[in-house]
Amino acid sequence: MASTPGSGDHRRVKSAAFLFACGCAGAAPHWLDPMRSLWPAISLAMLLGGYGLRTVLRADLKRGDTAETVEFDRGSLPSLDVVVAARDEEGVVTRLVERLTALRYPADRLTTWVIDDGSLDRTPQLLDQLAERHPGLNVIHRPRNAGGGKSGALNTALAQLSGDWLLVLDADAQLQEDLLERLVPYALDGGWSAVQLRKAVIDADCNWLTRSQAMEMALDAVIQTGRLASGGIAELRGNGQLIRRSVLEESGGFNEDTVTDDLDLSFRLLTHGALVGMLWDPPVQEEAVPGLKALWKQRQRWAEGGLQRFFDYWPTLTSAQLTLRQRWDLACFFLLQYCLPVLSFADLSTSVISRTVPTYWPLSFVAFGVSGLAYWRGCRGRNEGPLIPRPGVWHLLVAMVYLSHWFVVIPWVTLRMALLPKRLVWAKTSHGGEQVTAGA
Template sequence: MAAAFARIGDNRQVKTALFLIACGWAGAAPHFLLTQATKLVPAIALAILLGGYGLQKVLVDRRKTFLNTLEVPIDLADAGDWPSVDVLVAARDEEAVITRLVERLSALRYPEGKLSIWIIDDGSQDRTPILLKNLREQFPILHVICRDKDAGGGKSGALNAALTSVNGDWLLILDADAQFQPELLLRVVPYAEKAGWSAVQLRKAVVNAQQNLLTRVQAMEMAMDALIQKGRLAGGGVAELRGNGQLLQRETLQRCGGFNEETVTDDLDLSFRFLTLRAKIGILWNPPIQEEAVETFYALWRQRQRWAEGGLQRFFDYWPVLTSKQLSISQRFDLSCFFLLQYALPVVSISDLITTIFVRTTPSYWPLSIVAFLVSGLAYWRGCRTKSEGPTLPAPTFGSLLIAIIYLVHWFVVIPWVTIKMAIFPKRLVWVKTTHAGRQS
């Protein structure tokens, strides 16, 4: 099974070039092939189709689909009834947060003997190894695995290094800046077991939303993303993992060959690996996993380039399976619409804009772009108004919603730029990690 998955990432550069050509043609064609009166027809048709899809995901009733973890009784009397859990954290140069993380992990409430903590030090060059050595002496539950900086495989390689040592029924994957409630596992594990999920992704909440305007809109973006994720799943579509705060069934992870070391986003890739095995992924709004948002535009640019590249990679790698009858019709429709909105629309829009400038005509795809932004604004509003644990979400005022919508324009720059780079330059896999400052919730 692992070998089959390993071959799935071939010819990414060619696939990206074909995608770029197709989107370029789609953006330019209406200017040349259609009359002035009819050139908006493709955009209007797509706006109706994709706008309807987006509205359904934002407005769908999710109450009957998701269990309420607060209703799950917490009983630690009989530890034998609880599945074992291993917490895995891949860490590189995390001296600002590693001590706090281990202290919080050691405070997790769970039946004695059923929980282990694994930190993979992936060639840190700062004080992380020294801190981990001292923490290991202080907390017997902590296990530390050390890798060379050039061991390869990025974050996926670091996590795979621990898979040969762990034997828990469930694996909780966290980033080094993760913050969480002591009762996290007591609430999430019973939910996963009762619902029959193979994985559960927790809503990501931003702890430093009040730091500046950029972190505030990222907090709103995370709420919007979680809302749409739940809507996609409730509507018969596909839910995705988000890296930090993902609970994985170890047996299913082993069936799909572990983490893919040939991708820059292990979580997005793993989402599709689970999907090809028909393994269910659940989404939980509460309790959240708390993390830091990046605080500068340069850090955002680097992070979003990685996210965009990994997102495109997974579609190109797994598209034959994603479009096959192995998936349900609703899942295939969901993936197609999501791909068009998230990845094709930005590239088509840039092609439309460039053609408009050179041919000196009016843009063709503005109806679709307007509908996409309006649906995003509605998702912002609903997400920020949802009852939430953890850090307080920004109030969805008219001004904040307008700024958050404008903020989304960065994807119309990032995705075309990354697509061009992927089509021209062969990929050199490097773990470009996000720097953590140690902000508290």
């Protein structure tokens, strides 16, 4: 598989440079004249606020056509491999296989693969038993220390696939029976090289944290579709990503030198001129993270992988290889998602030290306002799968407070990336096997 454009010490240098630049930008306004100290924040607020507002309002929550609304020739559907990398998933693997074997698709064009990536629980035994009952299930056993994390496991399967497309799922995924019949035609009709399904949380009613994550997934899908509709890009999210195999192989497969294979692959595809589509319904259903400790661990991985991809691919992302709208979209997204939290932390720290008033609050205010609008759009619209919490005042307030965790996670991860050497591990999210219906 192709090597990553940057790794190891190169990423540490880039992280340190990014941290230094944001720190200076966050502290500098405090040494300006008080009448001018808010100008940088107000200028950015107007610029990025306009981008965010346009993105949310232009979001197109597309639904895959059902058998009742469109007729298609089942004999013309392409061959498809469903691929799952599983490590220590005894709580969900049986349910997973049952869901996958219930999917409607021509049997001679569908193959299912589950990679046991060195599980230490009963996952290997359960998979072997399931393979005896389901002839279409192919099980690959991989040593625990084979390396490459989830990407390494997926590459092991990729070498054996023969389908035109592959659908990558997490072990806790739950799917509607007609998903493939609706997803594949959507990808073909749209001319997409990959399509990401909206992620829906199945256990939103457990507590405030799972409810906030369910709302966050809706917010993310709104922003993704809005970026795409505005001429920008949509990104893969790991669970529920359909990819054309030939394009994936041309892009170098899954990067084994990253902690987030999906985010990295999104940019790999982009640099090869392959675009990712986004489908609102039907969704891929998954479990939320049940506690703060697990959330902190997961979000650190997401933040690190998100920053890595920008550091690794920035020469291409800023070149004429991409359209002007794509470059503008990536620049604004990077400023809002990664620069703003570090700027705000530096701004607050300088305020405490210098005993001055924070200066970047107008930008933060606008960012949270746009997020609130995205929550409202995503949570009030029609959707299939698990119900999304309604965007009432209390739910919105809690979700907004919850969203502020990124203002802690990203500065911390950036500091850690700048100071500590990278140790690549598969920091998987634990799955408990929450039982719900996968129907509409």
